[in-house]
Amino acid sequence: MTKNSARLADEPRPDGDRPTGGKLGLIIALLRRPEGADLSAMMTATGWQQHSVRGALAGALKKARGLNIVSEKGEGPRIYRIVDPTADVTSEPEPAKRATRRRAAGVASVAAEVDHG
Secondary structure: OOHHHHHHHHOOOOOOOOOOOHHHHHHHHHHHOOOOEEHHHHHHHHOOOHHHHHHHHHHHHHHHOOOOEEEEOOOOOOEEEEOOHHHHHHOOOOOHHHHHHHHHHHHHHHHHHHHHO
């Protein structure tokens, strides 16, 4: 990975008020509907397998774009939806490396307290 591509990979990609094109755009459109979407609807819309849809939800949409995706299990299949999409699109999640360092620092300080405790 080059220096520029590494920097770009760490930056969130806000997509404004419009959904992105392509298959991720289809998933975003399905999730923004009031009734949300289940995995089978997203699989049909994209032609992806179940694990690919779940990976897109967790990686490209939650982590990279900072969208607040919730899932609800009712009597039927699990339903996924974006909650408050106007606030989610403008928010910028903490880059993964910084969050990992912060967690590691927290673990180290707890370990130090236990040793001195």
